[in-house]
Amino acid sequence: MAEAILFYLFAIGVLLAGAQVIFRRNPIYGALSLVGCFFFLSGIYVLLAAHLIAILQILVYAGAVMVLFVFVIMLLNLKEEELGEARWTAWKAIGVAAVVAGAGVIAWRALGPAYPGGPVRDNAMVVAGFGGVKAVGRTLYLASVLPFEITSLLLLVAVVAAVVVAKGKI
Amino acid sequence: MDFFHAHQAQHYLVLAALLFALGAAGVVLRRNAIIVLMSIELMLNAVNLTFLAFSRFPLVPNPPMGSFLSGHAAAFFVIATAAAEAAVGLAIIIAVFRSRTSVNVDEFDTLKL
Numbered sequence: 001m002a003e004a005i006l007f008y009l010f011a012i013g014v015l016l017a018g019a020q021v022i023f024r025r026n027p028i029y030g031a032l033s034l035v036g037c038f039f040f041l042s043g044i045y046v047l048l049a050a051h052l053i054a055i056l057q058i059l060v061y062a063g064a065v066m067v068l069f070v071f072v073i074m075l076l077n078l079k080e081e082e083l084g085e086a087r088w089t090a091w092k093a094i095g096v097a098a099v100v101a102g103a104g105v106i107a108w109r110a111l112g113p114a115y116p117g118g119p120v121r122d123n124a125m126v127v128a129g130f131g132g133v134k135a136v137g138r139t140l141y142l143a144s145v146l147p148f149e150i151t152s153l154l155l156l157v158a159v160v161a162a163v164v165v166a167k168g169k170i
Numbered sequence: 171m172d173f174f175h176a177h178q179a180q181h182y183l184v185l186a187a188l189l190f191a192l193g194a195a196g197v198v199l200r201r202n203a204i205i206v207l208m209s210i211e212l213m214l215n216a217v218n219l220t221f222l223a224f225s226r227f228p229l230v231p232n233p234p235m236g237s238f239l240s241g242h243a244a245a246f247f248v249i250a251t252a253a254a255e256a257a258v259g260l261a262i263i264i265a266v267f268r269s270r271t272s273v274n275v276d277e278f279d280t281l282k283l
Binding site for chain 2 (some may be wrong): 057
């Protein structure tokens with residue numbers, strides 16, 4: 001029961017902060033709402049027993065990535081008229097309604113019968129150490145060591161690409 | 171599906187679908203390139219939430235050892251890829267802003283025939 005209450009608390013926080021990201025006019029408010037959204041999402045991850053991913057979410061997303069976003073927003077220093085507003089045209093309203101309706105249809109019709117034996121209840125599968133550093137690390141280094149190394153290569157390429165693209169003149 | 175009983179996989183999947191819809195709406199609605207990038211981050215996080223929910227509540231009753239945490243590994247890779255994507259995307263925004271002094275995606279139409 002406590003988990004359900006915490007879930008609804010975090011879920012409402014995630015959705016409200018995510019809506020702020022979209023509907024705030026000034027991108028700096030959007031970026032700060034996104035930080036809040038990531039913190040609430042990290043709470044959801046803890047409820048899912050994904051402790052390592054929850055910590056990584058705060059360190060990498062709310063720490064590193066969002067600092068990069070805020071830094072770029074400050075660097076560009078947009079004027080009031082350059083901010084750009086959410087312009088509602090009829091087609092966009094129809095598109096948003098279609099997206100929301102699609103999410104609703106997926107939520108109610110497709111996900112409900114996804115589990116043949118009825119919904120899975122509490123703590124059915126959680127073994128000791130599930131989602132901790134040791135268990136996830138074993139999975140990373142034993143089962144998926146090649147994707148792990150490719151990811152390190154991807155990060156290297158991204159660092160070089162970011163410098164080359166943003167620098168202008170090398 | 172009783173919503174006020176203990177938490178179930180469906181709760182998390184519905185939340186992930188709503189979060190993804192929010193991100194997709196932001197991509198099609200907003201014209202500011204930075205906010206479009208932030209909406210993409212929202213969608214990536216929704217995907218992560220789905221991975222973790224299916225890892226916590228597997229579809230098969232007893233998944234084999236070594237595979238039952240692969241959702242966590244996938245979420246790890248998504249986080250790393252999202253960081254790389256944010257770095258490159260923001261670098262592109264800075265480069266375009268330098269030549270056009272604008273971040274409005276409606277004005278980036280040079281490639282349009």
